[in-house]
Amino acid sequence: MSALRAEALKLGSLPALRWTAVLTVLGAALMLLTLRQGVPRADSAPAQAVAAAMWTWGGLVQVGFLAAGVLASTKEHTSALGRTTLLVEPRRPAVWAGRLAVLTAVILPVAATLAGAALLTFDANPVHGSVEAAARTGAWLVVLAVAATGAGAALRQVLAATSVLLLLVVVAPATAQILGEWSHWLPGVAAQDWVREGAWQDGAVVLAWSLAAVVAGAVRLTRSDA
Numbered sequence: 491m492s493a494l495r496a497e498a499l500k501l502g503s504l505p506a507l508r509w510t511a512v513l514t515v516l517g518a519a520l521m522l523l524t525l526r527q528g529v530p531r532a533d534s535a536p537a538q539a540v541a542a543a544m545w546t547w548g549g550l551v552q553v554g555f556l557a558a559g560v561l562a563s564t565k566e567h568t569s570a571l572g573r574t575t576l577l578v579e580p581r582r583p584a585v586w587a588g589r590l591a592v593l594t595a596v597i598l599p600v601a602a603t604l605a606g607a608a609l610l611t612f613d614a615n616p617v618h619g620s621v622e623a624a625a626r627t628g629a630w631l632v633v634l635a636v637a638a639t640g641a642g643a644a645l646r647q648v649l650a651a652t653s654v655l656l657l658l659v660v661v662a663p664a665t666a667q668i669l670g671e672w673s674h675w676l677p678g679v680a681a682q683d684w685v686r687e688g689a690w691q692d693g694a695v696v697l698a699w700s701l702a703a704v705v706a707g708a709v710r711l712t713r714s715d716a
Contacts, residue, residue, distance in 0.1 A: 497592040504715070507561045511600070514554025518604050521550050522611045538686075540673025543612045544605070545685045547665070548627040551604065555597065555631045556655050559638025560596070562593050563707065564648045582712045586643070590704065593639055594632065601631040626685045630696065634659065637700040643707030658699075 501507060525547055605628035613620050638655055645651040662669070662678035673679045674692070677699040684692035 494588045494592060497588040501562060501592060501596065502696060504561060504565050505566060507558060509563060510554060510558050513560070515600070515604070517554060518607070518608075521547055522608055526611050534554065537617055537623065539652060540590035540609070540613045540620040541623035541686045541688075542707040544623045545682055546607060547608050547653075548605075548630065548685060549660075549682070550625045552634055553636040553658065555601070556638045556659065557652070558597065559593065559635035560648060560651045560655065562635075563639045563642030564587065564646060564651060583708070586708045586711050590636060590639065593635060594603065596677050597632050597635045598617045601608070601628040601635075604628070623685060626688060626693075630685055633696060633700045634681075639702040640700070640703030640705070641655070644703070644710045 525543060550636040605624045608621060608627070609616055609624035616624070638651070641646070642651040642657055645654070658676055659681070662673060662676040663682045666673040666679050668678070669679075674683065675695060679697055680692040680695035681698075683689060684696055
C-alpha cells in the first residue's frame with residue numbers, strides 16, 4: 491500500500507505530467523473535430539473505414555501517451571524524487587509494480603474515454619467491428635504508456651527515451667516501405683496493422699515490445715542506484 495501511495499503522490503506532484511495530460515486531451519478533441527469534417531456524415535460507417543480513421547487519430551494522440559509514460563519514470567532522476575521514493579518504500583520490485591499499477595489506473599480510463607469518443611465521432615451507430623477497432627486503439631494507448639514508462643526507467647533520460655520511442659513508434663510506420671518485411675517486427679508498424687486489421691500476430695509483437703520495455707525498466711530500477 492505504501493508503494494502505491496508513494497507513486498500516486500509522486501505522479502500527482504509532477505507539473506509536466508499534468509500539463510501533458512491536459513494538452514493530450516485537448517489535442518485529441520481538436521483532432522477529432524478536424525478529422526470529422528473530412529468524414530461523410532452517415533448513420534453507420536464500414537468497420538474498415540472506422541478502423542482506418544481510428545488509427546489516423548490514434549497515431550497522433552499516441553504521442554501524448556508516450557510522453558506521459560516517459561515523464562512518469564524519468565522526472566524522478568532529475569531531482570530527489572527517486573531517492574525519496576526508495577526511502578518511503580525500499581523494496582524496489584514493489585516500487586516498480588506500484589508505479590505500473592498507478593500509471594495504468596490513471597491512463598486506462600483516459601484512453602477508454604478518448605477512444606470511445608473517437609468511435610462515436612466517426613460512427614454514430616458503430617457495428618461490432620468498429621467497436622473492436624476502438625478497443626484496440628484504447629488498448630494500444632495504454633500499452634504504449636506502460637512501455638514508455640519501462641523505456642524511461644531503463645534509460646533514465648527524457649531525451650534518450652523519447653528519441654528511441656519516437657523512432658520505433660512514429661517514424662517506423664512512415665518508413666515501412668523502405669524497411670520492407672522487417673518493419674512488421676517494429677512496434678509502431680505492428681500497432682498500426684493491429685488497430686486496423688486486428689491480426690493476433692501484430693498484437694503479439696506489440697505485447698512483446700511492451701513486456702521487453704517493462705522488464706528492462708524493472709532490471710534497471712532494481713540493480714542500479716536511484
